[in-house]
Amino acid sequence: MTIIGKQIRMERIMDRNSGRTIIVPMDHGVTVGPIAGVSDIRSAVANVAEAGANAIVEHKGLVGAGHRRRGSDIGLIVHMSASTSLSPYPHSKTLVCSVEEALKLGADAVSIHVNIGDHQEKEMLNDFGRVAAEARTWGMPLLAMVYPRGEKIKDEYDVSVVKHAARVGCEMGADIVKVSYTGSSETFREVVEGSTVPVVIAGGAKMNSDRDILEMVKGASDAGGSGVSIGRNVFQHDTPGKLIQAMAKILFENKTVEDGLQILGK
Numbered sequence: 001m002t003i004i005g006k007q008i009r010m011e012r013i014m015d016r017n018s019g020r021t022i023i024v025p026m027d028h029g030v031t032v033g034p035i036a037g038v039s040d041i042r043s044a045v046a047n048v049a050e051a052g053a054n055a056i057v058e059h060k061g062l063v064g065a066g067h068r069r070r071g072s073d074i075g076l077i078v079h080m081s082a083s084t085s086l087s088p089y090p091h092s093k094t095l096v097c098s099v100e101e102a103l104k105l106g107a108d109a110v111s112i113h114v115n116i117g118d119h120q121e122k123e124m125l126n127d128f129g130r131v132a133a134e135a136r137t138w139g140m141p142l143l144a145m146v147y148p149r150g151e152k153i154k155d156e157y158d159v160s161v162v163k164h165a166a167r168v169g170c171e172m173g174a175d176i177v178k179v180s181y182t183g184s185s186e187t188f189r190e191v192v193e194g195s196t197v198p199v200v201i202a203g204g205a206k207m208n209s210d211r212d213i214l215e216m217v218k219g220a221s222d223a224g225g226s227g228v229s230i231g232r233n234v235f236q237h238d239t240p241g242k243l244i245q246a247m248a249k250i251l252f253e254n255k256t257v258e259d260g261l262q263i264l265g266k
Contacts (some may be wrong), residue, residue: 002121002139004260008147010110010141013055013075014198014227020251021176021227022244023143024234026066027079031090035157037235040063044235051073051241052248055108057143057229060097080131091149091254092120095127099134104115107176109141116168117150117161125172132173133238144174145202156180161189167193178202178229179203181216188223203230210243214260217247227251228243239264 011021014021026038028046038044045056055075058066063076080102083095092111102110112131114124135142146169148161155161159182171176174197180203182188192199201220207213213233220228224242228247237243246260 002097002137004131005139006099006141007174009108009139013077013141013143014176015054015252018252019198019226020221021054021198021229022052022129022251023055023057023077023200023227023229024053025079025229025231025234025242027059027060028059028231029062030059030082031085034233035236037232037240042068044240045074046071046233047240048084048244051244053234054227055112057231060101060105063107072094075108076106077109077111078105078107078114079111081111081127081145088178089118089120091115091118093124095131099138099244100130100187103138103140105194107140109143110135111145111178112147113147114168115147115149115154116165117148119149119150125168128172135175136173141174141175142187143176143178144169144172145178145229147180147202157182159190163191163194166199170197176200176226178215180204181220183222185219188220188225192224197225199224200229201225202229203228203233206232206236210264210266211257212248214246214250214257218257219248221251221254 049072055076078142080097083093146165148156166177166179176198176201246263249255249260
């Protein structure tokens with residue numbers, strides 16, 4: 001029963017034909033407050049849903065505010081980890097939700113955030129293990145956002161630590177792993193090949209160039225990546241819907257960066 005339940009839920013957050021996905025995280029409010037693009041969560045969700053994004057990521061308290069009663073459907077991933085930029089330990093994530101609570105909210109999946117290399121890595125990995133067990137019991141897909149961040153990490157985008165992060169995610173029981181892009185298709189292929197589950201890329205800091213965004217998406221796709229989980233580079237874009245459509249061309253139709261830029265009028 002839980003196996004078919006997980007399969008059905010996975011198809012709500014990933015394209016069933018390509019096995020790829022466009023996820024738009026909107027969980028930034030806990031970390032940095034109501035920033036531009038997600039201060040009006042209902043409009044933010046509407047913009048990406050109508051453009052064809054597969055899923056959004058929200059904290060539990062915003063599910064009702066962002067719920068759509070009309071228009072295109074979109075998958076819901078409830079985020080279970082939190083910390084704020086005001087904390088002296090902003091990279092130390094703590095659990096603020098349970099899988100059962102997310103199910104009651106109508107979630108199609110849950111997500112957690114783990115920073116390996118942080119001084120509280122032990123606690124975050126312990127939480128990861130418990131959430132993975134709960135998710136397996138309930139047939140709930142688990143997205144793990146795993147980043148190498150801490151005193152021993154010299155470059156969090158270096159392929160050696162990014163592929164380690166991805167491997168931690170799959171070995172701990174995630175169904176999808178989210179990591180940073182390593183900067184090239186050649187290096188990111190090492191990350192994908194080292195994981196046994198789909199790997200999606202984070203968007204990182206706000207970028208100034210649409211070409212840079214689409215080249216990152218194309219590079220990850222060519223390396224065998226399974227899509228994107230990009231937040232502020234989407235919801236803070238001048239035309240979020242068109243950017244999603246441009247990324248969809250690359251991910252779902254195997255088109256070029258130039259094809260994507262055409263949609264954006266570039």
